[in-house]
Amino acid sequence: MAADKPTIRWGIIATGLIASWFAADISIPRPDAKANHIIQAIGSSSYDKGKKFAETHVPGKSPTIGTYEEVFANPEVDIVYIGTPHAFHKQNCLDAIKHGKHVLCEKAFALNAAEAREVFEAAAEKGVFVMEAMWTRFFPLVKSLQHLLHTDKVIGEVKRVFCDFGLQQDIPALPAGSRLKDPALGAGSLLDIGIYSLTWGLLGLGQQTEMPKIVASQHLVDGVDVASAVIVSFPQGQQGILTSTTFAKTPRSFCRIEGTKGAVVVEGFVASAPASYAVHLDGDEEPKKYEFERIGKGFYWEADAVAVDIAAGRKQSEVMPWAETIRVLSILDEVRRQGGARFPMEG
Known part of the structure; x- marks a missing residue:
């Protein structure tokens, strides 16, 4: 059937x-x-x-x-x-x-x-x-928040996004072959957790398809970025201030999205697994909180979406199309160019 x-x-x-x-x-x-x-x-x-x-x-x-x-x-x-x-x-x-x-x-x-x-x-x-x-892009919370921000425009025009993903990892103390320490394995905070901060910035600012202007800085230990900071700027004046670090764990409120009528604060154990968000409208005494329960961790939402796409004969996902993967990696490439992190196979 x-x-x-x-x-x-x-x-x-x-x-x-x-x-x-x-x-x-x-x-x-x-x-x-x-x-x-x-x-x-x-x-x-x-x-x-x-x-x-x-x-x-x-x-x-x-x-x-x-x-x-x-x-x-x-x-x-x-x-x-x-x-x-x-x-x-x-x-x-x-x-x-x-x-x-x-x-x-x-x-x-x-x-x-x-x-x-x-x-x-x-x-x-x-x-x-x-x-x-x-996987984070497929969370019902993320889909709900995108609709609220960019269709309903509850906080007006989004102007700025702050997001941090920090984990205490002590990379210098890890064994040489660790995927977090070995540049030959793609080590560093940027590709491991900074990609989530960037994702929240792009989602929060409205999923533009163009490349932003990028200003970046990285702190390197033995050639591996243990902390990265990125500012992405779009022609309409929107900015994302997006960071990753291995020095400290980010508090539960890891993302703030600011608009012309208020702000949204996103919370969760880590930036990859959001649990709730609160809408703070200018003039309101109390924010309106939206909570999203899940069983397990939430990887099944992306798996379901993939299965449905394949059954329908699609070769790409609308939520995570090839062009967006290339755009994100192109931004990360420029961050590393400015910050100094290199992988051995890149020459």
């Missing part, structure tokens, strides 16, 4: 933290689910790691355990979720696409905009769906 929910069979590439969150989340029974998700295969660097991952995060299921290449080649897999470190994303995506698989690849989608273009060209040639897994 046309009304039936689509079913999609996933191959999970990598067995790290974010892959474990994703796998556990899409396995949660939900009354409002828009799709059925089956974890068909787990790709791991070792069989034992893959088996433990499956037993821990998808208990009671029996996914096939194998190498990445075996997952890419598995005819029972419709789409590959890629949760490897940033530096491996391009090649993992290209390998999946070569086998005709759809792809959901974690943020940052690639190390730079040039790599992303290469992947999207391959996807277009093969005719498969590919999306950057910027």
